[in-house]
Amino acid sequence: MIYLDQSATSLMKPKEVADAVNQALGGTLGNPARGAHQAALDALKAVGRARRSLAAFFEASPLDIAFTPSATYALNMAVKGALTPKDRVLTTMTEHNAMLRPLYEMQSQGMALDVVPLHKHGFYETEDVFSTIKPDTTAVAVNAMSNITGDIAPITHIADICYQRDLLLILDMSQYAGTRPLPAIKQWPRALIAFTGHKSLYGPQGSGGLIKRGPVPLRPLITGGSGVLSFSKAHPDSFPEVCEAGTLNVPGILGLEAGVKWLADQGLHAVSGHLSALRLQFVESVRKIPGIQVYGSQQDAGPVVALNVAVMDSGDVSRLLDEDYGIATRPGAHCAPLWHEAMGTRNQGAVRFSFSCFNTHEEIDTALDALRAISKAI
């Protein structure tokens, strides 16, 4: 199989990730922050070291990293924990439901929501943020990279806007983190940044986190065991405890740490170079295939490409790629309903190709050949 669905989850992981997970299950690690016997302390120390590794990767402070089961959990914790019905939030039509649905929940409680529209190519620009923002906007909630087109949001400009207007920035880095050098998060005065472990950070599924920058009070979304303040009726509101009720996923966290360390060893510039080369090879050739429409601004994009073959249902194209050519892609709506409604692809969907460090130029050539054949057959 040629796996080109890395935006759903990265299939191939570095050997170090599996080794770390195996080691975590090797019978030495107890429950972190639950007791002070050696196994519990060793687990807490392992998690503490992982927190440091993630902090070094994101250029954050270790105790500003909370581990969560996914970016979806992290975004729910950010949106429902930091925002109130009195807020007015700006978001965009490129968002994933992991961001949109928590925002809609808050909107149903009275929070105001403004949505940045898209240009006809399928993305927005900094000027669109300026024209959508309101004088009483209190927060901006956006993804850093589109999970459909791979378009990169103008993150630095958005962070500047947030700084100038004292707005909270809630950033979804699910697709971005691990694909290219990171923005200067440590310079952002007030932000909550969600990431997942199992995509381009090459960690296991079930790993992810939330990064806090600056003073951002959070109400806990999930309450329960915290390992401290057991006689308090309320869950601690200190970070990271506010996001870490219950037993942590130690094998997942240590696998994620191994993935991040592996990426750091490769170098994000080198990783980004390889992914850009794969994307460029694919996009430049696929655009020449008759009947194929590629979406996105194509100005600055990560290793994700969405397309359609004439009017073929995206599910049919993806099925043909899978059954006839052994190529795994993702059809449908990609949990990004506003984007598809804006692009008129609600019914057709789109076929998404997404690449990882483990993909090769030969695999891209094979995918291109398959698309040529499918296009020719219709």
Add this chain to the structure above:
Amino acid sequence: MSQVLYTFSSSHTAMEAELLCEEMGHPCRLIPLPSMISAGCGLALLCPAASRGAVAGLLRQHQLETEGLYAGAGKVWEEMRDDLP
């Protein structure tokens, strides 16, 4: 006074403190929070009294918030002011 005990509102802060001490070669370790200090659960950082100044400086440098500082040996702990003379 042969040992000092730093308490924290967070086990993860306590562990970060221990990791920093380990890096700097201070022989400190985490122990269960003594119930005479606080009922419930949690961890405290046990350090030789001789390391108090260096550890206090390290915690301040890394902005690790402590809840309390205690001096003692064994089961009896007496709260101290955390500012050094």
